[in-house]
Amino acid sequence: xxxxxxxxxxxxxxxxxxxxxxxxxxxxxxxxxxxxxxxxxxxxxxxxxxxxxxxxxxxxxxxxxxxxxxxxxxxxxxxxxxxxxxxxxxxxxxxxxxxxxxxxxxxxxxxxxxxxxxxxxxxxxxxxxxxxxxxxxxxxxxxxxxxxxxxxxxxxxxxxxxxxxxxxxxxxxxxxxxxxxxxxxxxxxxxxxxxxxxxxxxxxxxxxxxxxxxxxxxxxxxxxxxxxxxxxxxxxxxxxxxxxxxxxxxxxxxxxxxxxxxxxxxxxxxxxxxxxxxxxxxxxxxxxxxxxxxxxxxxxxxxxxxxxxxxxxxxxxxxxxxxxxxxxxxxxxxxxxxxx
Amino acid sequence: xxxxxxxxxxxxxxxxxxxxxxxxxxxxxxxxxxxxxxxxxxxxxxxxxxxxxxxxxxxxxxxxxxxxxxxxxxxxxxxxxxxxxxxxxxxxxxxxxxxxxxxxxxxxxxxxxxxxxxxxxxxxxxxxxxxxxxxxxxxxxxxxxxxxxxxxxxxxxxxxxxxxxxxxxxxxxxxxxxxxxxxxxxxxxxxxxxxxxxxxxxxxxxxxxxxxxxxxxxxxxxxxxxxxxxxxxxxxxxxxxxxxxxxxxxxxxxxxxxxxxxxxxxxxxxxxxxxxxxxxxxxxxxxxxxxxxxxxxxxxxxxxxxxxxxxxxxxxxxxxxxxxxxxxxxxxxxxxxxxxxxxxxxxxxxxxxxxxxxxxxxxxxxxxxxxxxxxxxxxxxxxxxxxxxxxxxxxxxxxxxxxxxxxxxxxxxxxxxxxxx
Numbered sequence: 001x002x003x004x005x006x007x008x009x010x011x012x013x014x015x016x017x018x019x020x021x022x023x024x025x026x027x028x029x030x031x032x033x034x035x036x037x038x039x040x041x042x043x044x045x046x047x048x049x050x051x052x053x054x055x056x057x058x059x060x061x062x063x064x065x066x067x068x069x070x071x072x073x074x075x076x077x078x079x080x081x082x083x084x085x086x087x088x089x090x091x092x093x094x095x096x097x098x099x100x101x102x103x104x105x106x107x108x109x110x111x112x113x114x115x116x117x118x119x120x121x122x123x124x125x126x127x128x129x130x131x132x133x134x135x136x137x138x139x140x141x142x143x144x145x146x147x148x149x150x151x152x153x154x155x156x157x158x159x160x161x162x163x164x165x166x167x168x169x170x171x172x173x174x175x176x177x178x179x180x181x182x183x184x185x186x187x188x189x190x191x192x193x194x195x196x197x198x199x200x201x202x203x204x205x206x207x208x209x210x211x212x213x214x215x216x217x218x219x220x221x222x223x224x225x226x227x228x229x230x231x232x233x234x235x236x237x238x239x240x241x242x243x244x245x246x247x248x249x250x251x252x253x254x255x256x257x258x259x260x261x262x263x264x265x266x267x268x269x270x271x272x273x274x275x276x277x278x279x280x281x282x283x284x285x286x287x288x289x290x291x292x293x294x295x296x297x298x299x300x301x302x303x304x305x306x307x308x309x310x311x312x313x314x315x316x317x318x319x320x321x322x323x324x325x326x327x328x329x330x331x332x333x334x335x336x337x338x339x340x
Numbered sequence: 341x342x343x344x345x346x347x348x349x350x351x352x353x354x355x356x357x358x359x360x361x362x363x364x365x366x367x368x369x370x371x372x373x374x375x376x377x378x379x380x381x382x383x384x385x386x387x388x389x390x391x392x393x394x395x396x397x398x399x400x401x402x403x404x405x406x407x408x409x410x411x412x413x414x415x416x417x418x419x420x421x422x423x424x425x426x427x428x429x430x431x432x433x434x435x436x437x438x439x440x441x442x443x444x445x446x447x448x449x450x451x452x453x454x455x456x457x458x459x460x461x462x463x464x465x466x467x468x469x470x471x472x473x474x475x476x477x478x479x480x481x482x483x484x485x486x487x488x489x490x491x492x493x494x495x496x497x498x499x500x501x502x503x504x505x506x507x508x509x510x511x512x513x514x515x516x517x518x519x520x521x522x523x524x525x526x527x528x529x530x531x532x533x534x535x536x537x538x539x540x541x542x543x544x545x546x547x548x549x550x551x552x553x554x555x556x557x558x559x560x561x562x563x564x565x566x567x568x569x570x571x572x573x574x575x576x577x578x579x580x581x582x583x584x585x586x587x588x589x590x591x592x593x594x595x596x597x598x599x600x601x602x603x604x605x606x607x608x609x610x611x612x613x614x615x616x617x618x619x620x621x622x623x624x625x626x627x628x629x630x631x632x633x634x635x636x637x638x639x640x641x642x643x644x645x646x647x648x649x650x651x652x653x654x655x656x657x658x659x660x661x662x663x664x665x666x667x668x669x670x671x672x673x674x675x676x677x678x679x680x681x682x683x684x685x686x687x688x689x690x691x692x693x694x695x696x697x698x699x700x701x702x703x704x705x706x707x708x709x710x711x712x713x714x715x716x717x718x719x720x721x722x723x724x725x726x727x728x729x730x731x732x733x734x735x736x737x738x739x740x741x742x743x744x745x746x747x748x749x750x751x752x753x754x755x756x757x758x759x760x761x
Contacts, residue, residue: 215448222439234415234443279429
C-alpha cells in the first residue's frame with residue numbers, strides 16, 4: 001500500500017517538475033511565464049498557436065531531464081540501501097567502494113586532457129564509467145581473501161583508494177588551470193546535461209539492477225544480523241555480497257558517469273524510508289528506489305528555480321539537505337538508545 | 341532424525357581445533373556440549389551448520405552426508421541460537437522471526453505465503469514472544485531477544501536446535517526461563533537439542549547427556565552423573581570441585597572447593613570438635629593458615645564430615661545418626677593426646693554427641709590449650725535442657741579461652757608466641 005503511494009508521489013512529482021522552470025507555469029519570476037493550459041498544450045502538442053520552441057523546451061530539455069533525475073535518484077537510493085545492508089552500517093553510501101572517486105578520475109582525464117574532442121561526446125561518460133568499475137574492482141580485490149569478502153577491509157580500502165584518487169583528480173585539476181571550470185558541474189553533480197540518449201542508456205540497467213536488489217530483500221534482512229546468522233538461515237553471504245556489490249556498483253557507475261557525483265541521496269533516502277516503512281528490505285528496497293527518484297526530481301526542480309535565471313548543480317542542493325541530516329543521524333546514533 | 345559425527349577433525353591452518361570426534365545424537369535428545377574456552381565447542385557447532393564447510397563429510401544426518409545438502413537444506417535441518425543478537429536497524433520482532441522462513445521460500449517473486457505467516461505466529465506463541473510482535477527488536481531485554489531468536493529458529497522448522505551458550509548474558513531468572521523453554525520444546529515437540537553450555541550445574545540439571553571436549557578431543561560423553569565427577573573436571577578444567585546431588589532432584593551439581601591446597605601434614609596440630617555444619621569455616625581458615633588439622637567425632641553424612649572429606653584431613657567418624665560410641669570417643673581422645681591445641685566450634689549439642697564436650701574437658705585436664713568459638717547465644721544449640729550451656733561455662737571457668745573467630749584465636753596465639761606462622 002505504501003509502495004502504491006510512493007508510485008503516485010513519483011508520477012505527480014515528475015509531472016509537476018516538468019512544469020517547473022524558466023518557461024512554465026511554476027518557477028522564478030522571469031519573462032517566459034506561460035499558463036498551465038498553454039504548458040499542457042505544448043507538452044501534448046494540441047494547439048500550435050504558441051511558439052514552436054515551447055514544445056522543444058518541454059520535450060527536448062525538460063522531460064528527459066526529469067526522467068534522468070528519476071533514474072539517477074532511483075539507482076543511487078537503491079544502491080545505497082544495498083550497501084548499507086552489505087556493510088551493516090547505516091553510514092554507508094553507494095560511493096563507499098570507490099565508484100565516485102574512480103569516475104572522477106575518468107571524467108577529469110576526459111575533460112581536461114581533451115579526449116572529448118578526439119573521440120566524441122560519449123567519451124567522458126564512458127571513461128568515467130570504466131574508471132569507476134576498475135576502481136571498484138581494485139577495492140573489491142583489496143577486501144577479498146581467498147574468495148571471502150571482508151567488509152571491514154573493503155570499507156577501509158574504499159576510503160584509502162578514494163583519498164588517493166582524490167589527490168589524482170586534484171593533480172589533474174591543478175595542471176588544467178583555467179580549463180578546470182568545465183569539470184566543476186560534473187564534480188558537484190548536475191542534471192543539466194540530460195539528453196534522451198542518456199535516458200535510454202540508463203533505463204534498462206537501472207530497472208534491472210533495482211529489481212535484482214529487491215529480489216534479495218529477505219537475504220539482505222538476514223545479512224544485517226551478521227554473516228554467520230545469514231548462513232544459518234540458508235542465505236549464502238558470500239554470494240549475496242558479491243551479487244549486491246556488483247549490481248550496486250554497476251548501477252551507481254552508470255548514473256555517476258552521466259551526471260557526476262550527486263552526494264547524499266544514496267545515504268539519506270534509505271534512512272528516511274527506514275523510518276517510514278521499517279527495516280524489512282522486501283519493502284525497503286522498492287520504497288527507497290521510488291522515493292530516491294522523487295527526491296532527486298525535487299532537488300533538481302529546486303536547483304533550477306532557487307536562483308532566478310541561474311542553475312545550481314543539483315549536488316549542492318542534495319548536500320545542503322544531506323549534510324545537516326547526516327549530522328542529525330550521527331548525534332542520534334551516539335546518544336539515542338539504538339544500542340542497548 | 342539421527343545425527344552422527346564420525347572421526348571429525350578440523351584445523352585452522354596449522355592449529356588443530358577438533359581431533360577425531362565421534363558421537364551420535366538420537367532423535368529428541370538434549371545433548372550438552374561442554375569444555376573449557378578454546379576446547380572447540382563453537383567450532384563443532386559451526387561444522388554442524390557448515391559455516392565451516394571442511395568437516396561436512398564427517399557428519400551424517402539420517403545417514404546422508406552433510407556435504408551433499410544444499411544451503412537451504414542445512415538451514416532446514418539445523419537452526420542456531422547464538423549467545424546474543426543485535427542490530428542497529430529497526431527490525432520488528434516479526435521481521436526477525438520471518439527471517440526463519442528463508443530456507444522455505446519457494447519463489448523470490450512471491451511475497452510471503454500464508455504458510456509463512458502461520459509458521460511465524462506459531463513459533464512466536466511457542467517461545468512466548470507473540471505479545472512482542474510489533475516491538476522493535478533492538479529495544480528488547482536480553483531475555484526477550486533470546487525468546488525471539490528461538491522463535492526465529494522454530495520458524496525454520498528444523499530437525500535440530502543448536503544453541504551456543506544461550507544463557508550467557510542472562511540473569512539467573514532469565515537463565516532458568518530460557519532453559520525451561522528449551523526443555524519444553526525438546527520434550528513437547530521432540531525437537532533434538534544440542535547446546536553449548538558453560539554453566540556445569542545448568543547443564544547437569546537439563547541435559548540428557550553431556551559431551552565434554554578438551555583441547556579438541558571428546559574427553560567423555562554420557563549422562564551428567566557419569567561425566568561430571570571431580571576427577572574429570574579437575575583433569576579438563578584444572579579446577580578442584582566438590583560434586584553433590586541436589587536434594588530435591590538428585591541432579592548432580594558441582595561447587596568449586598573454597599580451598600585448593602590440601603591440608604598440610606607437617607603444620608602445628610589442631611584438633612577440632614565440631615558437627616552440624618559449625619566446623620567448616622574453622623577447618624578452612626586453619627588449613628589455609630598452615631595448620632594440620634584433625635576433626636571428631638562426626639557422623640558420616642554430617643556436612644562437617646563432607647567438608648573434612650573434601651579437605652582430606654583425619655576424621656574420627658561415627659556411623660550416620662548414631663550416638664558417639666565408646667570406641668570413637670576413645671579414638672577422639674587419642675587425637676587430642678597428639679595435639680597441643682583443641683578448638684570447640686559452636687556445634688548443636690544433643691544426647692548423641694555430648695561426649696564431644698567431655699572430650700574438651702579431657703583436653704583441658706591434659707593441659708592442652710582449648711579455644712571455644714562463640715556462636716552468639718548458645719540457647720539455639722543446646723538440645724539437652726541447659727546441660728550443654730552449663731558445661732561450656734564450666735569449661736571456660738576451668739581455663740578454656742572464648743574467642744570470636746579463628747582470626748581472633750590466631751591473634752591470641754601469635755601474641756603468646758605459641759605458634760610460629
